[in-house]
Amino acid sequence: MRSVAILGSTGSIGTQALDVVRRNPERFKVVGLSAAGTNQELLVGQIREFLPPLVAIADETAAQEVRDRLGDTVRGVELLVGPQAGEQLAADTEGDMVLNGLVGSQGLGPTLAALQSGKTVALANKESLVVGGDLVMDLIKGEPERLLPVDSEHAALALALRGERREDLKRVVITGSGGPFRGWTATELSRASMKEALQHPVWSMGPKITIDSATLMNKGLEVIEAHHLFGLEYSQIHVLIHPEGVVHAIAEFRDGSMRAEMASADMRLPIQLALGWPERLPTGVAPLPLTETPLTFEPVDHEAFPAVDLAYRVGGLGLTFPAVMNAANEVAVMAFLDGKIPLPRIVEIVQAIVDQHEPPSVVSVVHIERADAWARHRAMEIIETR
Numbered sequence: 235m236r237s238v239a240i241l242g243s244t245g246s247i248g249t250q251a252l253d254v255v256r257r258n259p260e261r262f263k264v265v266g267l268s269a270a271g272t273n274q275e276l277l278v279g280q281i282r283e284f285l286p287p288l289v290a291i292a293d294e295t296a297a298q299e300v301r302d303r304l305g306d307t308v309r310g311v312e313l314l315v316g317p318q319a320g321e322q323l324a325a326d327t328e329g330d331m332v333l334n335g336l337v338g339s340q341g342l343g344p345t346l347a348a349l350q351s352g353k354t355v356a357l358a359n360k361e362s363l364v365v366g367g368d369l370v371m372d373l374i375k376g377e378p379e380r381l382l383p384v385d386s387e388h389a390a391l392a393l394a395l396r397g398e399r400r401e402d403l404k405r406v407v408i409t410g411s412g413g414p415f416r417g418w419t420a421t422e423l424s425r426a427s428m429k430e431a432l433q434h435p436v437w438s439m440g441p442k443i444t445i446d447s448a449t450l451m452n453k454g455l456e457v458i459e460a461h462h463l464f465g466l467e468y469s470q471i472h473v474l475i476h477p478e479g480v481v482h483a484i485a486e487f488r489d490g491s492m493r494a495e496m497a498s499a500d501m502r503l504p505i506q507l508a509l510g511w512p513e514r515l516p517t518g519v520a521p522l523p524l525t526e527t528p529l530t531f532e533p534v535d536h537e538a539f540p541a542v543d544l545a546y547r548v549g550g551l552g553l554t555f556p557a558v559m560n561a562a563n564e565v566a567v568m569a570f571l572d573g574k575i576p577l578p579r580i581v582e583i584v585q586a587i588v589d590q591h592e593p594p595s596v597v598s599v600v601h602i603e604r605a606d607a608w609a610r611h612r613a614m615e616i617i618e619t620r
Contacts, residue, residue, distance in 0.1 A: 237329040238356075238509060239288070240268030241320050241344055243280055244273040246440050247335030247358045247384065247501065252280060254506045257517045262509060266327040268320040268336075268344075271296025272529070278303045281311060288312055288327050290319035324348040324457040331509065333384070334359040336440055338564050339606055349380065356508035358384035360459045365557045366602055367462035367465070381463070382508040387456055388463055389504035390482035390495035395464065398493075406466065407484040408456055409476035411436040412532070413447040415577075416477060419539045426577045428570065436499045437478035445567045449580055450534065454545025460554055461549055464485045469550055473542055475532040480522060487547070498522055541581045544588065553593040554605035561609035562587040569617045587612050 236385070236416040238255065248269075255262040269277045271293035278300055279291055289311055291297040297315040313423050314322050324332050324344040332348040333356040334341050341359030346366070348355050350373060357363070359600045362370055374380045383389050387408045395403065415423055427428045431448040432441060439447070446452035460471050479499040486492045497503050503519045534542050548555045566580040577585070587609050594601045 235261060235263055236331060236509065237263045237265045239268075239286075239323060239327040239329040239332045239357075240264065241268045241290075241324065241332060241341070242270075242335035242337065243267040244276045244513060245335055245337065246438070247333075247416070247505065249276075250502050251333050251335060251505050251509070252284070254509060254515075255284070258506075258510075258515055261515070265329040265547075266290070266323050266332075268292075268323050271300070274299050274303065282308055284511050286311065287576075288314060288323050290314040291322035292317055292319055297487075303531055305464070318324045318343070320344045321347045324353070325351045327353075330354060331356055332507070333505070334362065334383075337361075337440060339560055342370075342599075342602070345370060348371065354380045354382065355599045356382045356384050358504070358505075360385055360455050361560055363459045364455050364560050365606070366597075366599070367458065367556070368552075368597055369599065371462055377509070382511050383459075383463055384504050384508050385456060385459065386482045386497075386499075386501065388460060388483070388502045389507050390497070391460065391464060391485065391509070394485035394493040394495050394516070395481055398487070400465075402487045402489070403470070404486045404488045405472055406460065406464070407469045407472045407474050407481075407486070408453065408460060409474050409481055409483065409531075410453045411452065411477055411479045412475040413450065415448055415538075416475060416532075418538060420578065423538060424576050424577050428573065431570070431577060435477070437501070441571060442564070442567055443572060446563070449577065450539040451541040451545070451563055451581065454541045454548075455560070457542070457545050458549040468546055475534060475536055477530060477532075478528060480527055480529060496522060513607075544581065544585055548588060551593075553595075553597055554601055555588060555591060555593060557602045557605045558591045558593075558609040559584055559588055561606040562613045565610050565613035566617070569613075574617055583613055583616050586616065588613045590613075 266288040268290035271291045321343040325347040331354045337360045341364045345362040484494045500519045506515045548559045562584040566583045569575045
Protein backbone atom coordinates (compact mmCIF):
# COMPACT_ATOMS: atom_id res chain seq x y z
CA MET A 235 0.00 0.00 0.00
CA ARG A 236 1.34 3.43 -0.96
CA SER A 237 0.89 6.28 1.52
CA VAL A 238 0.16 9.64 -0.09
CA ALA A 239 -0.02 13.26 1.03
CA ILE A 240 -2.13 15.51 -1.19
CA LEU A 241 -1.36 19.23 -1.42
CA GLY A 242 -4.29 21.32 -2.62
CA SER A 243 -6.83 18.70 -1.59
CA THR A 244 -9.90 20.90 -2.10
CA GLY A 245 -8.90 21.97 -5.62
CA SER A 246 -9.66 20.27 -8.92
CA ILE A 247 -6.59 18.00 -8.90
CA GLY A 248 -6.88 17.27 -5.17
CA THR A 249 -10.52 16.21 -5.28
CA GLN A 250 -9.92 13.96 -8.28
CA ALA A 251 -6.84 12.44 -6.61
CA LEU A 252 -8.96 11.60 -3.59
CA ASP A 253 -11.49 10.00 -5.92
CA VAL A 254 -8.70 7.78 -7.27
CA VAL A 255 -7.81 6.84 -3.68
CA ARG A 256 -11.47 6.19 -2.92
CA ARG A 257 -11.73 3.82 -5.88
CA ASN A 258 -8.56 1.96 -4.87
CA PRO A 259 -8.70 1.66 -1.06
CA GLU A 260 -6.46 -1.40 -1.05
CA ARG A 261 -3.71 0.49 -2.92
CA PHE A 262 -3.50 3.92 -1.27
CA LYS A 263 -3.67 5.50 2.16
CA VAL A 264 -3.95 9.26 2.71
CA VAL A 265 -1.43 10.44 5.31
CA GLY A 266 -1.67 14.19 4.74
CA LEU A 267 -3.90 16.87 3.27
CA SER A 268 -3.21 20.54 2.66
CA ALA A 269 -5.52 23.37 1.61
CA ALA A 270 -5.56 27.14 1.49
CA GLY A 271 -8.63 27.18 3.70
CA THR A 272 -11.13 28.72 1.27
CA ASN A 273 -13.44 25.68 1.34
CA GLN A 274 -13.54 24.58 4.95
CA GLU A 275 -16.67 22.46 4.56
CA LEU A 276 -15.08 20.31 1.86
CA LEU A 277 -11.82 20.01 3.80
CA VAL A 278 -13.63 18.94 6.98
CA GLY A 279 -15.43 16.24 4.99
CA GLN A 280 -12.14 15.02 3.54
CA ILE A 281 -10.54 14.87 6.99
CA ARG A 282 -13.47 12.88 8.39
CA GLU A 283 -13.41 10.45 5.46
CA PHE A 284 -9.67 9.82 5.13
CA LEU A 285 -8.45 10.55 8.70
CA PRO A 286 -4.98 11.80 7.74
CA PRO A 287 -2.57 12.25 10.68
CA LEU A 288 -1.37 15.62 9.28
CA VAL A 289 -3.43 18.48 7.80
CA ALA A 290 -1.91 21.77 6.63
CA ILE A 291 -4.03 24.94 6.33
CA ALA A 292 -2.50 28.17 5.09
CA ASP A 293 -5.08 30.56 6.55
CA GLU A 294 -5.16 30.80 10.37
CA THR A 295 -8.79 31.95 10.57
CA ALA A 296 -9.85 29.06 8.36
CA ALA A 297 -7.82 26.66 10.50
CA GLN A 298 -9.70 27.73 13.60
CA GLU A 299 -13.01 27.20 11.82
CA VAL A 300 -11.88 23.71 10.80
CA ARG A 301 -10.95 22.97 14.42
CA ASP A 302 -14.37 24.15 15.58
CA ARG A 303 -16.19 22.06 12.98
CA LEU A 304 -14.20 18.94 13.74
CA GLY A 305 -14.55 19.29 17.50
CA ASP A 306 -13.75 16.03 19.26
CA THR A 307 -15.17 13.87 16.48
CA VAL A 308 -11.77 13.33 14.87
CA ARG A 309 -8.87 12.52 17.17
CA GLY A 310 -5.24 12.06 16.21
CA VAL A 311 -5.27 14.70 13.44
CA GLU A 312 -2.54 17.32 13.81
CA LEU A 313 -3.12 20.72 12.18
CA LEU A 314 -0.18 22.63 10.71
CA VAL A 315 -1.13 26.27 10.24
CA GLY A 316 0.34 29.21 8.34
CA PRO A 317 1.77 30.16 4.93
CA GLN A 318 4.54 27.53 5.20
CA ALA A 319 2.27 24.75 6.48
CA GLY A 320 2.11 22.96 3.11
CA GLU A 321 5.88 22.97 2.84
CA GLN A 322 6.18 21.62 6.38
CA LEU A 323 3.68 18.86 5.62
CA ALA A 324 5.58 17.90 2.46
CA ALA A 325 8.77 17.53 4.49
CA ASP A 326 7.36 15.96 7.67
CA THR A 327 4.73 13.53 6.41
CA GLU A 328 5.68 9.87 6.64
CA GLY A 329 4.12 9.25 3.26
CA ASP A 330 5.91 7.60 0.35
CA MET A 331 4.59 10.17 -2.10
CA VAL A 332 3.48 13.79 -2.16
CA LEU A 333 0.99 14.78 -4.86
CA ASN A 334 1.45 18.51 -5.46
CA GLY A 335 -1.85 19.88 -6.78
CA LEU A 336 -1.18 23.49 -5.75
CA VAL A 337 -1.68 26.34 -8.21
CA GLY A 338 1.07 28.82 -9.03
CA SER A 339 4.60 29.48 -7.83
CA GLN A 340 3.60 28.69 -4.24
CA GLY A 341 4.05 25.04 -5.22
CA LEU A 342 7.84 25.25 -5.60
CA GLY A 343 8.66 25.23 -1.87
CA PRO A 344 6.65 22.06 -1.11
CA THR A 345 8.10 20.30 -4.17
CA LEU A 346 11.65 21.04 -3.03
CA ALA A 347 10.83 20.08 0.57
CA ALA A 348 9.32 16.74 -0.45
CA LEU A 349 12.23 15.83 -2.71
CA GLN A 350 14.82 16.93 -0.15
CA SER A 351 13.21 14.61 2.41
CA GLY A 352 13.53 11.65 0.03
CA LYS A 353 9.92 11.35 -1.11
CA THR A 354 8.52 10.80 -4.58
CA VAL A 355 6.56 13.75 -5.98
CA ALA A 356 3.56 13.38 -8.28
CA LEU A 357 3.65 16.83 -9.86
CA ALA A 358 0.57 18.65 -11.08
CA ASN A 359 2.10 22.02 -10.13
CA LYS A 360 3.85 22.85 -13.40
CA GLU A 361 5.12 26.12 -11.94
CA SER A 362 7.57 24.16 -9.78
CA LEU A 363 9.49 23.32 -12.95
CA VAL A 364 8.82 26.59 -14.74
CA VAL A 365 10.08 28.70 -11.83
CA GLY A 366 12.70 26.39 -10.31
CA GLY A 367 13.31 23.65 -12.85
CA ASP A 368 17.08 23.47 -12.39
CA LEU A 369 16.75 23.33 -8.60
CA VAL A 370 14.13 20.59 -8.78
CA MET A 371 16.00 18.45 -11.31
CA ASP A 372 19.23 18.71 -9.32
CA LEU A 373 17.47 16.91 -6.46
CA ILE A 374 16.56 13.86 -8.52
CA LYS A 375 19.76 13.26 -10.45
CA GLY A 376 20.09 9.52 -10.87
CA GLU A 377 16.55 8.99 -9.55
CA PRO A 378 14.24 10.33 -12.28
CA GLU A 379 11.26 8.27 -11.13
CA ARG A 380 11.06 10.33 -7.93
CA LEU A 381 9.35 13.01 -10.05
CA LEU A 382 6.22 11.82 -11.83
CA PRO A 383 4.20 14.13 -14.10
CA VAL A 384 0.48 14.60 -13.51
CA ASP A 385 -0.20 17.13 -16.29
CA SER A 386 -2.07 15.13 -18.92
CA GLU A 387 0.39 16.02 -21.70
CA HIS A 388 3.51 15.12 -19.72
CA ALA A 389 1.99 11.96 -18.30
CA ALA A 390 1.24 10.96 -21.89
CA LEU A 391 4.81 11.77 -22.95
CA ALA A 392 6.18 9.65 -20.14
CA LEU A 393 4.20 6.71 -21.49
CA ALA A 394 5.13 7.42 -25.13
CA LEU A 395 8.82 7.42 -24.22
CA ARG A 396 8.62 4.43 -21.90
CA GLY A 397 11.06 1.76 -23.04
CA GLU A 398 12.38 3.83 -25.95
CA ARG A 399 16.02 4.72 -26.50
CA ARG A 400 16.50 8.47 -26.14
CA GLU A 401 18.89 8.59 -29.08
CA ASP A 402 16.03 7.37 -31.31
CA LEU A 403 13.79 10.31 -30.36
CA LYS A 404 13.47 13.09 -32.95
CA ARG A 405 10.89 15.37 -31.34
CA VAL A 406 7.78 15.46 -29.17
CA VAL A 407 4.44 17.14 -29.72
CA ILE A 408 2.37 18.62 -26.91
CA THR A 409 -1.25 19.14 -27.87
CA GLY A 410 -3.81 21.65 -26.70
CA SER A 411 -7.49 22.07 -27.45
CA GLY A 412 -6.98 25.72 -28.39
CA GLY A 413 -9.16 26.86 -25.52
CA PRO A 414 -12.44 28.76 -25.85
CA PHE A 415 -11.02 31.20 -28.42
CA ARG A 416 -9.64 28.82 -31.03
CA GLY A 417 -10.00 30.53 -34.41
CA TRP A 418 -10.40 34.03 -32.96
CA THR A 419 -8.29 36.84 -34.38
CA ALA A 420 -6.21 39.20 -32.25
CA THR A 421 -8.83 41.92 -32.82
CA GLU A 422 -11.67 39.65 -31.71
CA LEU A 423 -9.76 38.61 -28.61
CA SER A 424 -9.68 42.22 -27.41
CA ARG A 425 -13.46 41.94 -26.93
CA ALA A 426 -13.42 38.54 -25.18
CA SER A 427 -15.41 38.49 -21.95
CA MET A 428 -14.47 36.81 -18.70
CA LYS A 429 -17.48 34.52 -18.99
CA GLU A 430 -16.35 33.36 -22.43
CA ALA A 431 -12.76 32.90 -21.26
CA LEU A 432 -13.87 30.62 -18.41
CA GLN A 433 -15.79 28.27 -20.74
CA HIS A 434 -13.12 25.72 -21.62
CA PRO A 435 -14.34 23.39 -24.37
CA VAL A 436 -12.72 20.19 -23.03
CA TRP A 437 -11.48 20.38 -19.43
CA SER A 438 -13.10 21.48 -16.18
CA MET A 439 -10.41 23.35 -14.23
CA GLY A 440 -9.86 26.19 -11.79
CA PRO A 441 -10.12 29.81 -13.01
CA LYS A 442 -6.39 30.55 -13.21
CA ILE A 443 -5.43 27.60 -15.38
CA THR A 444 -8.60 28.10 -17.47
CA ILE A 445 -7.52 31.66 -18.32
CA ASP A 446 -4.00 30.39 -19.05
CA SER A 447 -5.60 27.97 -21.48
CA ALA A 448 -7.55 30.84 -23.08
CA THR A 449 -4.31 32.77 -23.77
CA LEU A 450 -2.33 29.57 -24.49
CA MET A 451 0.10 30.61 -21.75
CA ASN A 452 -0.59 27.16 -20.31
CA LYS A 453 0.96 25.55 -23.39
CA GLY A 454 3.97 27.82 -23.02
CA LEU A 455 4.42 26.77 -19.40
CA GLU A 456 4.10 23.13 -20.46
CA VAL A 457 6.89 23.56 -23.03
CA ILE A 458 9.26 24.69 -20.26
CA GLU A 459 8.01 21.86 -18.05
CA ALA A 460 8.72 19.29 -20.79
CA HIS A 461 12.22 20.68 -21.29
CA HIS A 462 13.08 19.97 -17.66
CA LEU A 463 11.17 16.72 -17.18
CA PHE A 464 12.52 14.94 -20.23
CA GLY A 465 15.83 16.73 -20.81
CA LEU A 466 14.72 17.95 -24.23
CA GLU A 467 16.06 20.83 -26.28
CA TYR A 468 13.42 23.46 -26.96
CA SER A 469 13.82 22.77 -30.67
CA GLN A 470 12.58 19.23 -30.01
CA ILE A 471 9.33 20.37 -28.37
CA HIS A 472 6.42 21.32 -30.61
CA VAL A 473 2.88 22.49 -29.88
CA LEU A 474 -0.17 21.62 -31.98
CA ILE A 475 -3.82 22.50 -31.53
CA HIS A 476 -5.99 19.39 -31.26
CA PRO A 477 -9.61 20.48 -30.60
CA GLU A 478 -10.93 17.05 -29.60
CA GLY A 479 -8.55 16.68 -26.65
CA VAL A 480 -8.04 12.97 -27.33
CA VAL A 481 -4.35 12.78 -28.29
CA HIS A 482 -2.47 14.29 -25.37
CA ALA A 483 1.09 13.95 -26.65
CA ILE A 484 3.08 12.41 -29.51
CA ALA A 485 6.66 11.15 -29.67
CA GLU A 486 8.25 11.09 -33.12
CA PHE A 487 11.32 8.92 -33.74
CA ARG A 488 14.15 9.13 -36.22
CA ASP A 489 12.76 6.27 -38.31
CA GLY A 490 9.64 8.34 -39.03
CA SER A 491 7.32 6.45 -36.71
CA MET A 492 5.17 8.12 -34.05
CA ARG A 493 3.64 7.03 -30.75
CA ALA A 494 0.51 8.92 -29.81
CA GLU A 495 -1.03 8.58 -26.37
CA MET A 496 -4.83 8.76 -26.55
CA ALA A 497 -7.39 8.86 -23.76
CA SER A 498 -10.60 10.51 -22.64
CA ALA A 499 -10.19 13.99 -21.21
CA ASP A 500 -10.28 12.83 -17.59
CA MET A 501 -7.57 14.00 -15.17
CA ARG A 502 -8.07 10.91 -13.04
CA LEU A 503 -6.06 8.96 -15.63
CA PRO A 504 -2.77 10.91 -15.31
CA ILE A 505 -3.33 11.14 -11.55
CA GLN A 506 -3.66 7.39 -11.15
CA LEU A 507 -0.76 6.78 -13.55
CA ALA A 508 1.43 8.80 -11.20
CA LEU A 509 0.04 7.38 -7.97
CA GLY A 510 0.34 3.80 -9.18
CA TRP A 511 3.53 4.14 -11.26
CA PRO A 512 4.80 1.95 -12.86
CA GLU A 513 1.56 -0.06 -12.69
CA ARG A 514 -1.69 0.79 -14.45
CA LEU A 515 -4.85 0.76 -12.35
CA PRO A 516 -8.04 -0.70 -13.82
CA THR A 517 -10.60 1.77 -12.44
CA GLY A 518 -12.00 5.20 -13.01
CA VAL A 519 -11.67 6.27 -16.66
CA ALA A 520 -14.06 5.51 -19.52
CA PRO A 521 -12.58 4.14 -22.77
CA LEU A 522 -12.72 6.18 -25.98
CA PRO A 523 -15.50 5.46 -28.48
CA LEU A 524 -13.12 5.26 -31.44
CA THR A 525 -15.78 5.16 -34.14
CA GLU A 526 -17.18 8.45 -32.86
CA THR A 527 -13.85 10.21 -32.28
CA PRO A 528 -12.45 12.42 -35.06
CA LEU A 529 -8.83 13.55 -34.84
CA THR A 530 -7.80 16.93 -36.23
CA PHE A 531 -4.64 18.99 -35.74
CA GLU A 532 -3.90 22.66 -36.42
CA PRO A 533 -0.87 24.93 -36.04
CA VAL A 534 -0.82 27.56 -33.31
CA ASP A 535 -1.93 31.04 -34.44
CA HIS A 536 1.15 32.86 -33.15
CA GLU A 537 -0.20 36.32 -33.98
CA ALA A 538 -3.37 35.86 -31.92
CA PHE A 539 -1.65 33.82 -29.18
CA PRO A 540 1.89 35.17 -28.65
CA ALA A 541 2.27 33.49 -25.23
CA VAL A 542 3.69 30.31 -26.76
CA ASP A 543 6.53 32.11 -28.54
CA LEU A 544 7.21 34.14 -25.39
CA ALA A 545 7.58 30.95 -23.35
CA TYR A 546 10.05 29.48 -25.85
CA ARG A 547 12.09 32.67 -25.64
CA VAL A 548 11.97 32.80 -21.84
CA GLY A 549 12.82 29.11 -21.52
CA GLY A 550 15.86 29.61 -23.72
CA LEU A 551 17.01 32.59 -21.65
CA GLY A 552 16.74 30.57 -18.44
CA LEU A 553 18.03 32.04 -15.16
CA THR A 554 15.17 33.87 -13.41
CA PHE A 555 13.35 34.84 -16.62
CA PRO A 556 10.83 31.96 -16.29
CA ALA A 557 10.10 32.98 -12.68
CA VAL A 558 9.47 36.55 -13.80
CA MET A 559 7.20 35.45 -16.65
CA ASN A 560 5.20 33.21 -14.35
CA ALA A 561 4.81 35.82 -11.58
CA ALA A 562 3.77 38.57 -13.98
CA ASN A 563 1.28 36.22 -15.60
CA GLU A 564 -0.28 35.27 -12.26
CA VAL A 565 -0.83 38.95 -11.42
CA ALA A 566 -2.15 39.80 -14.88
CA VAL A 567 -4.57 36.86 -14.90
CA MET A 568 -6.04 38.03 -11.59
CA ALA A 569 -6.36 41.55 -13.01
CA PHE A 570 -8.34 40.14 -15.94
CA LEU A 571 -10.56 38.13 -13.60
CA ASP A 572 -11.13 41.34 -11.60
CA GLY A 573 -12.21 43.16 -14.76
CA LYS A 574 -9.23 45.54 -14.79
CA ILE A 575 -7.69 44.59 -18.14
CA PRO A 576 -8.81 42.93 -21.40
CA LEU A 577 -7.58 39.44 -22.23
CA PRO A 578 -4.75 40.36 -24.68
CA ARG A 579 -3.23 42.71 -22.09
CA ILE A 580 -2.24 39.69 -19.98
CA VAL A 581 0.51 38.61 -22.37
CA GLU A 582 1.40 42.21 -23.28
CA ILE A 583 2.11 42.97 -19.61
CA VAL A 584 4.11 39.76 -19.17
CA GLN A 585 6.15 40.55 -22.29
CA ALA A 586 6.92 44.07 -21.05
CA ILE A 587 8.12 42.80 -17.68
CA VAL A 588 10.28 40.08 -19.22
CA ASP A 589 11.89 42.76 -21.41
CA GLN A 590 12.67 44.88 -18.33
CA HIS A 591 14.12 42.06 -16.23
CA GLU A 592 17.80 42.06 -15.30
CA PRO A 593 18.56 38.57 -14.00
CA PRO A 594 21.25 37.53 -11.53
CA SER A 595 24.11 35.41 -12.79
CA VAL A 596 23.09 32.40 -10.69
CA VAL A 597 19.77 30.87 -9.67
CA SER A 598 18.87 30.08 -6.08
CA VAL A 599 15.65 30.05 -4.09
CA VAL A 600 16.49 33.54 -2.80
CA HIS A 601 17.08 34.89 -6.31
CA ILE A 602 13.84 33.29 -7.53
CA GLU A 603 11.88 34.84 -4.66
CA ARG A 604 13.36 38.28 -5.35
CA ALA A 605 12.63 38.04 -9.07
CA ASP A 606 9.10 36.84 -8.33
CA ALA A 607 8.45 39.73 -5.94
CA TRP A 608 9.87 42.28 -8.37
CA ALA A 609 7.77 40.98 -11.26
CA ARG A 610 4.57 41.02 -9.19
CA HIS A 611 5.22 44.58 -8.01
CA ARG A 612 6.04 45.76 -11.54
CA ALA A 613 2.95 44.06 -12.97
CA MET A 614 0.70 45.76 -10.41
CA GLU A 615 2.32 49.11 -11.22
CA ILE A 616 1.61 48.70 -14.91
CA ILE A 617 -1.96 47.56 -14.31
CA GLU A 618 -2.79 50.39 -11.90
CA THR A 619 -1.10 53.04 -14.04
CA ARG A 620 -3.19 52.20 -17.08
